[in-house]
Amino acid sequence: MLNKIFLLLFLQLSILGTTHGGKILIWPVEGSHWLNIQIIIDELIKKEHNVTVLVASGALFITPTSKSSLTFEIYKVPFGKDRIEEVIKNFVLTWLTHRPSPATIWRFYQEMAVVIQDFHTVCREICDSVLQNPKLMERLKKGNFEVLISDPVFPCGDIIALKLGIPFMYSLRFSPASTVEKHCGKVPYPPSYVPAVLSELTDQMSFADRIRNFISYHLQDYMFDTLWSSWDSYYSKALGKPTTLCETMGKAEIWLIRTYWDFEFPRPYLPNFEFVGGLHCKPAKPLPKVLWRYKGQKPATLGANTRLYDWIPQNDLLGHPKTKAFITHGGTNGLYEAIYHGIPMVGVPMFADQPDNIAHMKAKGAAVDVNMNTMTSADLLNALKAVINDPSYKENAMRLSAIHHDQPVKPLDRAVFWIEFVMRHKGAKHLRPAAHDLTWLQYHSLDVIGFLLVCVATALFLVTKCCLFSCKKLGKRGKKKKRE
Amino acid sequence: MLNKIFLLLFLQLSILGTTHGGKILIWPVEGSHWLNIQIIIDELIKKEHNVTVLVASGALFITPTSKSSLTFEIYKVPFGKDRIEEVIKNFVLTWLTHRPSPATIWRFYQEMAVVIQDFHTVCREICDSVLQNPKLMERLKKGNFEVLISDPVFPCGDIIALKLGIPFMYSLRFSPASTVEKHCGKVPYPPSYVPAVLSELTDQMSFADRIRNFISYHLQDYMFDTLWSSWDSYYSKALGKPTTLCETMGKAEIWLIRTYWDFEFPRPYLPNFEFVGGLHCKPAKPLPKVLWRYKGQKPATLGANTRLYDWIPQNDLLGHPKTKAFITHGGTNGLYEAIYHGIPMVGVPMFADQPDNIAHMKAKGAAVDVNMNTMTSADLLNALKAVINDPSYKENAMRLSAIHHDQPVKPLDRAVFWIEFVMRHKGAKHLRPAAHDLTWLQYHSLDVIGFLLVCVATALFLVTKCCLFSCKKLGKRGKKKKRE
Numbered sequence: 001m002l003n004k005i006f007l008l009l010f011l012q013l014s015i016l017g018t019t020h021g022g023k024i025l026i027w028p029v030e031g032s033h034w035l036n037i038q039i040i041i042d043e044l045i046k047k048e049h050n051v052t053v054l055v056a057s058g059a060l061f062i063t064p065t066s067k068s069s070l071t072f073e074i075y076k077v078p079f080g081k082d083r084i085e086e087v088i089k090n091f092v093l094t095w096l097t098h099r100p101s102p103a104t105i106w107r108f109y110q111e112m113a114v115v116i117q118d119f120h121t122v123c124r125e126i127c128d129s130v131l132q133n134p135k136l137m138e139r140l141k142k143g144n145f146e147v148l149i150s151d152p153v154f155p156c157g158d159i160i161a162l163k164l165g166i167p168f169m170y171s172l173r174f175s176p177a178s179t180v181e182k183h184c185g186k187v188p189y190p191p192s193y194v195p196a197v198l199s200e201l202t203d204q205m206s207f208a209d210r211i212r213n214f215i216s217y218h219l220q221d222y223m224f225d226t227l228w229s230s231w232d233s234y235y236s237k238a239l240g241k242p243t244t245l246c247e248t249m250g251k252a253e254i255w256l257i258r259t260y261w262d263f264e265f266p267r268p269y270l271p272n273f274e275f276v277g278g279l280h281c282k283p284a285k286p287l288p289k290v291l292w293r294y295k296g297q298k299p300a301t302l303g304a305n306t307r308l309y310d311w312i313p314q315n316d317l318l319g320h321p322k323t324k325a326f327i328t329h330g331g332t333n334g335l336y337e338a339i340y341h342g343i344p345m346v347g348v349p350m351f352a353d354q355p356d357n358i359a360h361m362k363a364k365g366a367a368v369d370v371n372m373n374t375m376t377s378a379d380l381l382n383a384l385k386a387v388i389n390d391p392s393y394k395e396n397a398m399r400l401s402a403i404h405h406d407q408p409v410k411p412l413d414r415a416v417f418w419i420e421f422v423m424r425h426k427g428a429k430h431l432r433p434a435a436h437d438l439t440w441l442q443y444h445s446l447d448v449i450g451f452l453l454v455c456v457a458t459a460l461f462l463v464t465k466c467c468l469f470s471c472k473k474l475g476k477r478g479k480k481k482k483r484e
Numbered sequence: 485m486l487n488k489i490f491l492l493l494f495l496q497l498s499i500l501g502t503t504h505g506g507k508i509l510i511w512p513v514e515g516s517h518w519l520n521i522q523i524i525i526d527e528l529i530k531k532e533h534n535v536t537v538l539v540a541s542g543a544l545f546i547t548p549t550s551k552s553s554l555t556f557e558i559y560k561v562p563f564g565k566d567r568i569e570e571v572i573k574n575f576v577l578t579w580l581t582h583r584p585s586p587a588t589i590w591r592f593y594q595e596m597a598v599v600i601q602d603f604h605t606v607c608r609e610i611c612d613s614v615l616q617n618p619k620l621m622e623r624l625k626k627g628n629f630e631v632l633i634s635d636p637v638f639p640c641g642d643i644i645a646l647k648l649g650i651p652f653m654y655s656l657r658f659s660p661a662s663t664v665e666k667h668c669g670k671v672p673y674p675p676s677y678v679p680a681v682l683s684e685l686t687d688q689m690s691f692a693d694r695i696r697n698f699i700s701y702h703l704q705d706y707m708f709d710t711l712w713s714s715w716d717s718y719y720s721k722a723l724g725k726p727t728t729l730c731e732t733m734g735k736a737e738i739w740l741i742r743t744y745w746d747f748e749f750p751r752p753y754l755p756n757f758e759f760v761g762g763l764h765c766k767p768a769k770p771l772p773k774v775l776w777r778y779k780g781q782k783p784a785t786l787g788a789n790t791r792l793y794d795w796i797p798q799n800d801l802l803g804h805p806k807t808k809a810f811i812t813h814g815g816t817n818g819l820y821e822a823i824y825h826g827i828p829m830v831g832v833p834m835f836a837d838q839p840d841n842i843a844h845m846k847a848k849g850a851a852v853d854v855n856m857n858t859m860t861s862a863d864l865l866n867a868l869k870a871v872i873n874d875p876s877y878k879e880n881a882m883r884l885s886a887i888h889h890d891q892p893v894k895p896l897d898r899a900v901f902w903i904e905f906v907m908r909h910k911g912a913k914h915l916r917p918a919a920h921d922l923t924w925l926q927y928h929s930l931d932v933i934g935f936l937l938v939c940v941a942t943a944l945f946l947v948t949k950c951c952l953f954s955c956k957k958l959g960k961r962g963k964k965k966k967r968e
Contacts, residue, residue: 190672193917193921207932210929261755266754268672268752268917269752403909406905408898425887434749437677442694445675451691452698
């Protein structure tokens with residue numbers, strides 16, 4: 001009996017025991033995505049985990065640094081940094097040139113399709129470089145990793161996890177039309193009040209807005225389906241069985257979403273989605289003096305009261321008590337630093353989620369936007385004056401800040417908790433909705449509705465037939481009687 | 485400048501400051517609901533809040549006790565304890581006699597309708613006793629409460645909160661067909677994989693199951709709509725403006741749901757829903773000896789190894805290392821104590837959510853059920869033997885226990901956090917979905933779909949007309965030319 005009790009106690013302790021010294025594999029994405037995941041990596045290392053980052057030899061922003069408990073596993077790819085730089089440059093320039101609007105959406109789609117297909121070519125070359133490198137795969141297998149953290153913007157991490165037989169989870173800001181979250185993650189997105197990403201709409205939509213939103217979802221869905229569909233055969237081949245990108249992505253244990261309800265409009269989600277926006281934010285350190293970041297040639301018209309620096313500590317600057325406003329391109333990372341410190345914003349959005357991000361802050365009364373393509377210096381000045389002099393902007397920024405700070409557990413701690421949870425329990429299957437086992441038709445109950453309609457139609461048909469038959473009989477009898 | 489900084493610091497501190505000495509009003513529900521909310525009340529008192537419970541003079545289980553920081557505001561109702569006892573007894577007996585099944589559902593509905601209408605009569609008399617008692621209402625107004633906690637099973641708490649001009653929140657296990665959560669709270673319930681409450685279905689459904697589930701939702705929806713619709717005029721009259729029960733309930737700031745993902749099948753929810761199931765669970769205290777609870781006459785056939793007691797410390801018993809199984813009627817409170825301590829169950833469900841609760845535990849492999857109406861002693865013995873001797877039941881119960889214990893914040897702490905959040909921020913409007921501002925038609929985008937269909941039809945019609953017109957013209961010309 002005592003043996004059994006000890007066995008159970010051991011079982012319970014081994015499941016619930018604190019997670020230290022775990023082994024975690026990271027499949028990173030370039031740019032701001034890397035900045036964000038770095039914060040998680042640092043925290044994991046603080047908690048005594050060993051983290052390995054898979055880095056392509058041609059990576060642009062992901063610079064291997066030497067740290068104990070942090071390994072950069074560099075694998076060779078058949079291109080250099082210039083190739084990645086070219087892809088990113090083309091992406092940004094194409095977006096800026098053909099900024100999507102209801103009138104130009106088709107042209108935008110056509111131009112972006114070329115860039116995205118090029119991006120996918122690079123992605124596939126990178127993925128091949130790992131999967132077709134038996135020595136690397138063997139080393140990874142021997143690494144006994146317990147979880148892989150990936151970003152679905154850059155496919156392949158999920159394939160590597162499945163090949164290694166370990167659970168994986170995602171860190172994600174958004175996908176076009178939320179297609180990945182919706183179709184692969186099974187999150188419902190009612191188009192009546194959840195604005196489509198990239199639409200710049202809010203949750204307060206007029207009838208015309210709702211029509212635009214409805215079309216936006218379907219148009220972006222179509223774009224995603226056509227542009228990402230080539231991955232299905234790649235995934236099937238890599239995993240050695242017929243599958244799709246979406247089916248594989250649906251196997252993610254936990255989705256760490258890089259926003260929170262201070263920024264998002266409330267909408268449905270699933271228990272394996274965790275909103276950890278602003279996990280990189282922290283209190284400000286004291287500043288040395290007034291600062292200005294600018295890389296490049298000094299403009300001749302620059303005023304004497306403006307200084308240029310290569311790099312500035314943005315977070316410390318936003319947390320300084322004298323900071324009155326934040327002129328921002330609207331990236332999620334910077335925007336969250338402004339929310340954290342309660343600073344109203346002037347948004348000059350450029351591409352990707354930036355126009356959307358600023359639209360969110362505008363709707364919440366904490367920002368004014370100016371159009372980068374058409375703005376004059378007077379526009380910028382007026383916008384700045386508005387957010388500085390109209391107290392509502394500061395009040396709303398402070399309200400968002402209060403919401404951000406008032407959570408039961410800090411975003412970074414929640415992100416790390418769920419990573420460790422997946423390691424402790426070898427997954428989080430209890431949070432996985434059964435929707436993953438249904439086809440599209442079944443998920444929407446269309447087979448059930450169809451069946452019930454056929455039943456009703458059959459019943460109506462039979463009743464009508466019976467009635468007609470009875471009427472005829474009665475009619476005939478009546479005629480017979482009349483004749484008699 | 486310094487003044488402004490201090491003002492902002494003060495603002496931030498006053499928003500984020502720890503909440504102590506708040507004033508909270510409770511609108512309780514009888515029976516096990518009261519047991520559950522009592523745990524929250526005790527914790528609120530521990531955190532130095534002042535709690536006032538509104539109790540009808542005819543309350544059955546809610547016994548006013550004298551505690552500092554806890555006030556029972558007793559108001560007179562025109563009936564005694566026997567009236568409440570009669571309603572509860574009728575409810576249970578009717579359920580047991582006409583236990584719902586696909587074949588008897590209509591009879592069950594008709595019989596329950598009588599009982600529920602009687603229940604609503606009592607509810608309305610209770611509500612009247614508060615609203616039409618100007619002295620009491622005046623006293624409550626002077627009480628300067630910051631939040632009211634209610635249970636939507638027993639309407640009226642929301643009206644009182646709105647009359648007092650304070651935010652309110654709910655503690656809820658479920659409503660029939662989840663109608664309140666779905667239609668008033670705007671949570672999506674896809675019938676394809678989310679089993680309807682009271683259906684005893686799981687998230688793994690065959691085609692036939694999904695048909696039954698689909699019909700269950702609509703049938704229960706219909707029952708709710710017909711039986712609860714009389715409240716609409718009551719709410720409109722009480723609040724002095726045309727409104728509905730659902731519209732008013734939709735104003736709840738936070739919904740504390742008394743389950744969690746150790747028990748529920750994963751399904752969509754909204755950010756203002758918090759799953760705090762098992763908040764009453766706690767480690768076991770040592771037991772004095774073997775125990776058996778039984779109230780009534782001692783059966784003549786009772787074995788010598790069984791002792792009878794009026795009351796037993798169920799939680800301590802379930803937490804005892806020698807406890808092997810739990811024979812339970814399947815109430816949510818007891819079931820969560822079994823999950824907490826990892827004890828497999830033999831379920832003998834009786835009424836309300838109990839058959840459903842046991843179906844959940846069965847699906848998760850931690851319970852065997854026996855039918856109370858048909859079971860023999862051999863059935864019970866076999867069920868007990870199964871959960872004790874087949875190790876999978878213990879393993880699954882331990883797995884659920886591990887999930888329950890492995891949360892970022894304990895359920896009770898989360899419940900108290902969100903109550904205090906609502907007090908600190910005077911609500912939680914940032915979590916309220918915009919779906920509340922839409923009609924049923926708009927919510928489902930039916931107006932948008934209709935409009936787009938009309939557009940497409942019109943376009944098709946015009947194109948066809950043009951084509952026909954052109955063809956005719958061309959045809960005529962052809963004929964003319966031929967003739968020429």
